[in-house]
Amino acid sequence: MHRSRSTLASLAAIVIVAVAACSGGATGDPTATVKEMVSLVESKQFAKIADIACAAEKQAVAEQFDFGTQLSGQLPGMDAAAITDTMTISMEPVTYSELEKSADKAKVRMTGTMTIGVDTDKMKALLAKTLDAQGVPADDAVIGPAVDAMVTEFAQGQDIDSTVDLVFENGRWVVCGVTQGA
Secondary structure (H helix, E strand, O other): HHHHHHHHHHHHHHHHHHHHHHOOOOOOOHHHHHHHHHHHHHHOHEEEEEEEEOOHHHHHHHOOOOOHHHOEEEEEEEOHHHHHHHHHEOOOOEEEEEEOOOEEEEEEEEEEEEEEEOHHHHHHHHHHHHHOOOOOOOOHHHHHHHHHHHHHHHHEEEEEEEEEEEEEEEEEEEEEEEEEOO
16 A cells, blocks of 8 residues: 555656646647646656657756656566556646736646546556566465555546646747645
């Protein structure tokens, strides 16, 4: 149970930061950029996040959103892509409020609830494979309760309340920072 709570916290943090620290290619509306960002997160396109960060934060954003690196400490030996393949990410309801906007800077507040759905059978198989590779017994009596607890925790949702800092760069709004809790 402790492992599932810390895993949920890690995944929630990754997604929260991803939701709050990336942007789309909207040229005139910073809120549209943040909406596009939510779509990227929900579609699990984490690798695209660095491509839409401001130049000053590109490296930091790329490192921050390396999903495999983020999960490696929580789930050693598990393939991050395989983990995300077992999940669906949903942000609902999401509200957006433009707090400030000038010619080259904007702040948009985003609130909502993130839930993560998990395909229980796929996650159990992935966990069994990982434990077997580590020489740890991986029967359903061990795996089942852990996965069930994880599914329950993820389904409860995580409240999101972030202020996204955007800059107008190279003809488009891009995210250049985030503050958790408005």
